[in-house]
Amino acid sequence: xxxSITEAxxxxxxxxxxxxxxxxxxxxxPLLWIVATGFKSPSDAIAYxxxxxxxxxxxxxxxxxxxRTRMTPETLEELGPPATWYDRIVRQYDMVISGPSRYxxxxxxxxxIGFGSTFLSVFLGTLAAYAFSRFRVPLKDDLMFFILSTxxxxxxAIAIPIFLMxxxxxxxxxxxxMILLYTAVNxxxxxxxxxxxIDEIPVEYEEAALIDGYTRFQAFYKVVLPQAATGIASxxxxxxxxxxxxxxxxxxxxxxxAQTAPPFIPTIIxxxxxxPAVAAGAxxxxxxxxxxxxxxxxxxxxxxxxxxxxx
Amino acid sequence: xxxxxxxxxxxxxxxxxxxxxxxxxxxxxxxxxxxPTVFLLLAINIFPLIWTIRLSLTNYRANRANADVKWxxxxxxxxxxxxxxxxxxxxATAHFLIWTLALQVLIGFGLAYLINxxxxxxxxxxxxIVLPMMLSPAVVGNFWxxxxxxxxxxFNYGVAFLTGADPSSFTMIGDVDLAxxxxxxxxxxxxxPFVMLICLAGLRSIPDSIYEAAECDRAxxxxxxxxxxxxxxxxxxxxxxxxxxxxNFKMFDLVVQLTGGGPGSVTELTSxxxxxxxxxxxxxxxxxxxxxxxxxxxxxLASIYVKALNKVKER
Numbered sequence: 088x089x090x091s092i093t094e095a096x097x098x099x100x101x102x103x104x105x106x107x108x109x110x111x112x113x114x115x116x117p118l119l120w121i122v123a124t125g126f127k128s129p130s131d132a133i134a135y136x137x138x139x140x141x142x143x144x145x146x147x148x149x150x151x152x153x154x155r156t157r158m159t160p161e162t163l164e165e166l167g168p169p170a171t172w173y174d175r176i177v178r179q180y181d182m183v184i185s186g187p188s189r190y191x192x193x194x195x196x197x198x199x200i201g202f203g204s205t206f207l208s209v210f211l212g213t214l215a216a217y218a219f220s221r222f223r224v225p226l227k228d229d230l231m232f233f234i235l236s237t238x239x240x241x242x243x244a245i246a247i248p249i250f251l252m253x254x255x256x257x258x259x260x261x262x263x264x265m266i267l268l269y270t271a272v273n274x275x276x277x278x279x280x281x282x283x284x285i286d287e288i289p290v291e292y293e294e295a296a297l298i299d300g301y302t303r304f305q306a307f308y309k310v311v312l313p314q315a316a317t318g319i320a321s322x323x324x325x326x327x328x329x330x331x332x333x334x335x336x337x338x339x340x341x342x343x344x345a346q347t348a349p350p351f352i353p354t355i356i357x358x359x360x361x362x363p364a365v366a367a368g369a370x371x372x373x374x375x376x377x378x379x380x381x382x383x384x385x386x387x388x389x390x391x392x393x394x395x396x397x398x
Numbered sequence: 399x400x401x402x403x404x405x406x407x408x409x410x411x412x413x414x415x416x417x418x419x420x421x422x423x424x425x426x427x428x429x430x431x432x433x434p435t436v437f438l439l440l441a442i443n444i445f446p447l448i449w450t451i452r453l454s455l456t457n458y459r460a461n462r463a464n465a466d467v468k469w470x471x472x473x474x475x476x477x478x479x480x481x482x483x484x485x486x487x488x489x490a491t492a493h494f495l496i497w498t499l500a501l502q503v504l505i506g507f508g509l510a511y512l513i514n515x516x517x518x519x520x521x522x523x524x525x526x527i528v529l530p531m532m533l534s535p536a537v538v539g540n541f542w543x544x545x546x547x548x549x550x551x552x553f554n555y556g557v558a559f560l561t562g563a564d565p566s567s568f569t570m571i572g573d574v575d576l577a578x579x580x581x582x583x584x585x586x587x588x589x590x591p592f593v594m595l596i597c598l599a600g601l602r603s604i605p606d607s608i609y610e611a612a613e614c615d616r617a618x619x620x621x622x623x624x625x626x627x628x629x630x631x632x633x634x635x636x637x638x639x640x641x642x643x644x645x646n647f648k649m650f651d652l653v654v655q656l657t658g659g660g661p662g663s664v665t666e667l668t669s670x671x672x673x674x675x676x677x678x679x680x681x682x683x684x685x686x687x688x689x690x691x692x693x694x695x696x697x698x699l700a701s702i703y704v705k706a707l708n709k710v711k712e713r
Contacts, residue, residue, distance in 0.1 A: 095515040104517035110509060111526045114587060118529060120552050121541050133550040135565075211435045218431035222424055230436065237443040239696055241648040243672045244689035247682055248449035249442065251460060271442035274435055303427055332534035334651035335669075339677060353540040353655055362544055369537050380532045384525050387595055 121373070124366035132362040147363030149173045151190050151355065151371075155182040190368055193351040197331060197372075199262055200347055204269035205327040209319060211270070212277025217307060219278070220285040221293075231279075238275045242335040250340060260341045268336055273326040280325065280390060284318025285311065321386035324379045331376060348372050447693070454687035461680040474687035484688070486663060487671040493578055494585070494667060495646050499639055501586045506593025507635060511627075513594070514601045524598075528591040535588065539655030542584045546570040571657050577665050581653050585646065593638040600634025601627070633711045640703055647696050668692055 095103065124132050126143040155177050158166075166183065169175040177184055218224055219231060249268065250259070258264030288311060296306040312319075338350040352368045355361065383390070454474055458467045478484050509527065513520050530538070545553045549566040558565035570580040604627065612622050650669040653659070659666035659674075666674075672692070676685035 095517075100515050100517040103512040103515035104519070107509060107512050107517070107520070107523050107527075110505075111523045114530060114590075115526055117542070117545055117552065117587070118533075120545065124544070133547075135549050135555075137550065137552055137555050211438065214431035215435040218428045222428035224428050224432055230432070234435070234439060236697075237439055239644055239693075239700060240443065240447065241650075241669055241672070241689070241692055241696070243648075243650060243669050243676065244450060244693050245443060245446040247453065247460070247676050247686055247689065248446035251449070252446065267438070268442060271438050274439060278435060303424065328532060332532075332536075334534065334536035334654075338536075338654075339673070349534045349536040349651070352537050356540075365540070365544070369541055372537060373533055376532045376534075377529060380529060381525060384521070384528070387528065 118373075121366050122370050124363055125370045127363050127366075129361055129363055132366075133360075144176070145173070146176050147361075147367035149176050149184075150361055150364040151367045152188055153177070153184045154186050154188050155180075156185045157182050189351065190348070190355070193346060193348045194371070196262070196345055197347040197349075200265045200269065200345065201327050201330040203262070203266040204273060204330045205323050207266060207270040208273035208277045208326050209281075209323045212274055212281050212322065213312075213315070213319060215274075215278050216281035216285050217311060219282050221290070231282075234275045234278050237271075242272075243339070246336060246339045249336075253340060260343060260345050262345050265337070265341065265345050265347075268340070269330040269333060272333075272336075273329055276329070276390075277322050277326055280322045281315070281318060284315050284322075288314045317386075321383055321390060324383050324386075325390045328376055328379060450686045450689050453683055454690050456683045458683045458686075459680045460676075460682040470683065474684050475691065477684065478688050478691060483663070484671065487666045487668050490578065490663075490665060491647065491649075491667045494581060494649070494665075495643065497579075497582045498585045498589070498646055499642060501582065502590045502593045502642060503635060503639060505586070506590045506638065507597045507631070509590070509594045510597035510601055513598060527594065530588045531591045533588070535652035536655045538588060539584065539652040542580075542656055543571060546580060548572075572661055574661055574664050577657050577661055581656055581665055584652060584656060585649070588652070589642060589645075593635075593642060596634050596638040596641075597631060600631035603634070604630045629713075633707065636703075636707045636710060640700065640707065643703070644696060644700060647692075 123141075125147045126145070127138070127141050128144050128146055131138050131141045153173070158181055160181060163178065163181060163183070169178045174184065219227060224230065253259040253264050256264075258267070292310050292314065293306045296310045297303075301309065332349060333347070334349040337347045341347070341350070348368070349372075352365065352372060355365045355368050380387075455469060455471060456467050457470050457474075513524055542553075545551045546569070548554055548569045551565075553570065554565040554568065557563065557568075568576060570576050570583075608626055608630075609622060612626060617625070648669060649667055650673070653665060653667055653670060654673075657665040659670040668688075669692075672685055672688055675681050675688060
């Protein structure tokens with residue numbers, strides 16, 4: 088029989104389990120509420136007492152992706168019966184769909200800027216981390232601290248000169264400008280995390296490759312990169328989550344063409360107090376991050392602590 | 399290859415081996431690899447910081463022509479330190495910081511302690527708890543305004559359900575006394591998992607043998623908790639406080655969407671004041687001086703704290 092005094096007893100496990108599950112259920116409730124509200128009709132969303140059982144509708148999603156105009160019943164009569172299910176939903180309110188909303192555009196901007204900056208910061212981060220891990224870089228410790236310290240600056244503090252700088256360079260409100268900015272912000276995380284991962288790959292592998300006649304470059308991309316693949320992947324996801332969720336720079340430095348979804352979602356509410364549309368927008372925006380979180384759970388600890396916490 | 403290149407090689411590579419490398423020297427590769435990162439950080443972090451310091455000494459306004467920019471020396475700093483609004487926002491930030499850190503440390507450590515008991519399904523529930531911190535703070539803040547609505551909001555309904563109060567009798571974000579707590583609650587909801595994860599790492603780093611030795615010495619469970627668990631997890635806990643402290647000092651997105659600094663200015667944290675001065679009143683020079691002061695405060699507090707952290711680690 089195996090017996091350990093450090094192992095919790097069965098009773099302790101039960102109590103711990105109940106308390107944690109209880110907290111988890113309370114903490115997840117607001118999230119579930121967002122998702123549920125996205126499928127409510129506007130009147131169900133503001134019902135009192137709050138409705139737990141309701142008839143699900145895609146109205147919120149239709150409103151999210153379209154702009155609608157109100158019509159007189161006579162005009163609607165002339166148009167004939169609604170052709171599609173989403174037409175039917177807006178017709179209930181004497182409206183017709185007059186075009187797409189800007190949500191799709193904003194979401195696409197988030198995708199472009201998010202993935203663009205993630206690719207760049209992981210690419211540059213991997214190179215720098217490899218160099219820091221394997222070579223004698225002058226002032227290595229100072230440089231590493233300098234890279235980390237860039238994370239301490241409040242975004243608004245550097246937003247003023249960046250605003251002026253981007254205006255001068257023609258980068259304001261462009262995808263390229265935002266990608267470069269987010270890349271710079273993510274680099275500290277990316278370099279620190281990746282250095283941790285690359286440090287753990289034994290140097291012997293490269294030495295063996297070098298003996299076999301590989302050049303440094305070949306050894307780097309044929310031996311080190313495959314070994315660091317999981318580390319690179321989880322770093323990429325952390326960078327993506329940051330750029331995906333960033334708001335301060337987005338709201339200060341973009342106004343139209345390059346604006347991402349986080350500054351846009353709150354504006355969906357407009358005058359109509361259309362909470363289901365806001366909830367639908369938020370839900371769609373959360374889905375990728377939730378998927379990543381679940382994929383990422385093994386690397387969560389490493390990521391949030393810059394690898395400063397050793398397992 | 400010259401001798402010089404071998405000095406740049408990794409210490410564990412033999413000289414003979416390094417000589418055989420084709421192509422670029424190791425030193426060249428190192429510069430090639432580190433260069434772009436350093437360049438980008440200089441361009442987008444350090445250069446703007448220096449520019450901010452320069453702007454802070456002028457009366458520059460970004461929405462006007464550059465013609466009448468005057469050098470004002472330290473006048474901006476003087477005005478900030480005597481401005482009651484600024485002290486008000488510092489106070490709001492301090493209140494926010496103290497309460498969020500206290501709550502997140504208590505709940506986060508408690509949860510980590512419980513999860514460390516390794517009950518069935520603990521991984522699944524940990525993932526569930528972690529979800530809120532993965533969301534966009536701006537979107538979260540926006541949606542919580544809905545949950546905080548006086549009658550239709552889930553939060554008010556929940557509180558009413560538990561206490562029997564009338565759900566329409568209070569508005570979390572419209573009330574001068576409640577609004578600061580409204581942001582504390584959302585921040586705690588969102589970021590407790592972060593503290594929890596780091597504490598969990600701390601608890602898992604404690605070797606079982608220490609407890610076994612304590613058990614042999616017949617130390618009570620309570621005593622084991624205070625003499626082993628807490629001190630061993632303390633460096634991790636302090637690290638969590640450091641990260642959360644820096645993040646919350648810079649806090650912007652969540653609060654902008656949740657309360658926008660109101661009602662009045664009771665939840666106007668430092669970054670919101672900064673944004674107002676810089677991008678609404680367009681007092682760029684003045685705002686820059688404030689930004690510099692904030693940066694010095696964060697940097698100063700963080701360095702003092704890191705020193706303390708290192709001392710705790712050494713013990």
